[in-house]
Amino acid sequence: MMKNILVCGLLYTVIQLLIPYWWIILIIPMAYYGIFSESGFKSFLEAGICIGLVWLFYSLFLYQTSAQIIAERISNMISMSNPILLIPAVFIVAFLGSGISGLSGHLIGSNFRTKSE
Amino acid sequence: MKFIKILIGIVLIAGTFYLLDNKFGSIPPVGKFISPFTGFWQNNTSMDSFPEEINIPGLQSEVTVVWDDRRVPHIFADNDHDLYMTQGYIVARDRLWQMEFMMLGTAGRLSEVIGSDYLEYDKYRRRLGLVSASENMLEFVKKDEHTIMSMQSFADGVNTYIENLSPADYPVEYKILDYKPEKWTPLSTIIIFKSMAWTLTGNLDDKGMSQTRSVIGEEEMDKLFPLYFPFMDPIIPPGTRWDFEANIPEKPSDDFILDDMTSITDNPDNYMYGSNNWAVSGSKTASGFPMLSNDPHLNLTLPSIWYEVQLNSPEQNAYGYVIPGAPGIILGFNSNIAWGVTNGTSDFLDWYKITYKDHTRNEYLYDGKYLKTEKRIEKYEVRGVGTVLDTVIYTHYGPVVYQRNEKAFSSRIPKGYSIKWTAQDPSNDILTFHGLNKAKGFEDYYNSLKQYNNPSQNFVYADKENIAIWHSGKLPLRWEQQGRYLLDGSNPAHEWAGIIPFEQNPGIKNPKRGFVSSANQFAADKNYPYYLGWSYATYTRGAQINKRLTNMDDITYMDMAALQMDDHNLDAENALPNILIALSSNKLSTFGESAVSTLADWDNKYRSHLIEPILYEVLFRHIGKLIWDDDLVDEDGNRLRMPKSDITVDLIKNGTNSEYIQDKNKNLLMTLDSIVLLAMRYTEKELTDKYDSFDNIPSWGEYKSTSVNHLANIPGFNKPIITSGKSGLVNATSRTAGPSFRLTVSMEEKVKAWSIYPGGQSGNPGSKFYDNMVDGWAIGKVSKINFLKSVNDSNESITFKTKVNPNK
Secondary structure: OOHHHHHHHEEEEEEHHHHOOOOHHHHHHHHHHHOOOOOHHHHHHHHHHHHHHHHHHHHHHHHOOHHHHHHHHHHOOOOOOOHHHHHHHHHHHHHHHHHHHHHHHHHHHHHOOOEEE | HHHHHHHHHHHHHHHHHHHHOOEEOOOOOHHHOOOOOHHHHHOHHHHHHHOOEEEEEOOOEEEEEEEEOOOOEEEOOOOOEEEEEEEEHHHHHHHHHHHHHHHHHHHHHHHHHHHHHHHHHHHHHHHOOHHHHHHHHHHHHHHHHHHHHHHHHHHHHHHHHHHOOOOOHHHHHHHHHHOOOOOOOOOHHHHHHHHHHHHHOOOOOOHHHHHHHHHHHHHHHHOOOOOOOOOOOOOOOOOOOOOOOOOOOOOOOOOOOOOOOOOOOOOOOOOOOOOEEEEOHHEEOOOOOOOEEEEEEEEEEEOOEEEEEEEEOOOOOEEEOOOOOOOOEEEEOOOOOOOEEEEEOOOOOOEEOOOOOOOOOOEEEOOOOOEOOOEEEEEEOOOOOEEEEEEEEEEEEEEEEOOOOOOOOOOOOOEEEEEEEEHHOOOOHHHHHHHHHOOOHHHHHHHHHHHOOOEEEEEEEEOOOOEEEEEOOOEEEEOOOOOOOOOEEEOOHOOOOEOHHHOOOOOOEEEOEEEEEOOOOOOOOOOOOOOOOOOOOOOOHHHHHHHHHHHOEEHHHHHHHHHHHOEOOOHHHHHHEEEHHHHHHOOOHHHHHOOOOHHHHHOOEEOOOOOOHHHHHHHHHHHHHHHHOOOOEOOOEOOOOOOOOOHHHHHHHHHHHHHHOOOOOOOOOOHHHHHHHHHHHHHHHHHHHHHHHHHHOOOOOHHHHHEEEEOOOOOOHHHHHHOOOOOOOOOOOOOOOOOOOEEEOOOOOOOOEEEEEOOOOOOOOOOOOOOOOOHHHHHHOOOOOOOOOOOOOOOOOEEEEEEEOOOO
């Protein structure tokens, strides 16, 4: 599990830094778990955790270094009491998005993983 | 089974993508927006750092941008082409979303990015002819090589910046509203000019005036809406003689009857006028050189309407304020001259009733014959809806903004009338500003103003020896009061007789009194022969500025900046003594007594910590309502046009027996005393309902609650402030409008200048420089401008240099 989370997270981060579109969080887990999935639940959980954590740590890093002003304004915009709450929100969105994409990868790839399954 | 699994997988991934990639109502696309790699997190302070190098293909040679500690770019180029191209890139870097949003708003295209909620607003913009006027102007400016070069170079610079943006770099507003920047064109620049033209036109009074006249008659109109206001102190010193023969058209004898009596519901009495400028001659300054100040009043917005920049090429070395989207400098100074504007407020927009031949609206009556209309199809690509078409009828006057059977966006627009507006005429106003950027002296200033069209502006001027002011823009040649009321489009006698020759526009150079000034008031007194309009600003700012300048000597920049913050209310000075006398002759409640004793010691200043301005404002408003509300209503109870505050003040100060004092509704014999007493009761009720007791009334600054709001009014992006002043005072800071910058220039050997504006250089709400000047602006601070002579000018305030390369 740990290995999958690390490899998937690393792969995602490298590709995300090269391609500036958010939907990379859907593509990478789908492709990764299309090939390496063990079960639907594990695919969902691992994909969700690996990318959720990348988003969580990166947004936390930005918040601590340069994005405090914008985070405050956005939290005001959505009537959120404290901008720090944006960080768990980021995690939840990434967890659900990439988790579902990991699960999708598992389902779509099931046809091609007959032997291993 | 496997097929079903694959299908479920595809549906899940497609559904997730759809949910996270799309905007739902006002909720931004969640995945895109919240991603730390591409979403709002990227609009952080790292964007504040300057690039060491920029590549702009198409530059003819290398350009240097010098940045100072106020974050102002000083652009040094070998030619104007490179200068404007780099300006386009740099302005887009700081203000891309703002300039495009302003352009879309004026071009009637907001529904493309926001949706159908803005369709009627968009239609209103296009039906006013703002896009067709921009197209006319573009065709005209194409004839001038310099102007089209400047606009194309500017657009190329903007587009180079856009082409190099990744979605992660888009300004955050694009991410919130979920759209992309589009290519900038010379037409986009012209639309920005028309946006300002419309903002500064403002005089949509004709319908309300016609309705009011139909109820109270011509004679009363002249009393309540006089051509020359009480207490007036015009721009050109009173008594100035005009040495030209005026060729004034005769007023036709026929009387035109209004037929659009739909009631006006939106702000008929909203006088948003603002802006002050003045220049003092060297005889009145400590340095011995002339000085100039300017503070144009506009809606306070973030990003600020202005961007500060220095432009240097062998052709020019100009510094000042630009409107993002326009090449060159709009207001500022160069090594030889300084200039500034206030809105001229003359009337150059009229409404002509159109009589169609039949329901096809193909022809309309004019001079006993039928002329053909033109039909312009306007196309709207409404977000979430698709294409919407709209046909607009044009006559030779201009577009018929709304037909009789249509619902007007603004009830101030008369239905079935064509709009005639000087901004529809082809002109090259950009050349005026570029001429001023390069001007070497008075002659260049004068010649630049000659080609200026719209909107009318009072251009103030100072060089190292002279001062001047000119009421500029194309002013229609009309009979007295022509266009004050709605006009008959079938009658050629109702047409404008032409344009007043520029040589006869009101203007003055080096007047004896040693200063020139303007504050949107009448340009000249009754000696000036032409009728220019009537709906000017009241005397309060103009008279106060002139009074203070008359008494000032050895003037320094601090005196000029202090005058810009003047918050003395001449209305209160004139009206309050009689109000207090009226109150003192009656028995008052505890609240009333507290109010009177507080107001009795008041110096008529609108300081943010005081409560007196609240007491006076509320009391004066109730007095006004008691005087006028019963007189100025039609048979159906619709409110008519209200007189301006100076008429009420005049009545309080001088006209205690006026018939308007009587309550016509209740047939009561009122006196000024009884009105003031009743108004005090209403004031007590209003303020105690809101704040419980006299002691709980907040300060003026809190009560007024000024806010510098984001251009799209995005919550969290606004900046509320506590500040002095109010509209109508020299420091005309109201709730949402005020001095959009404050600038003072001293025309010494080496020109010095000081300024501030209520915003920041960066348009990024995530930047430290988005609103960093607002707090200083609110308390009247100014900071010294770094006006550089050359790229190598050493100065401790220089923080960074960016090399701009011609090649990729």
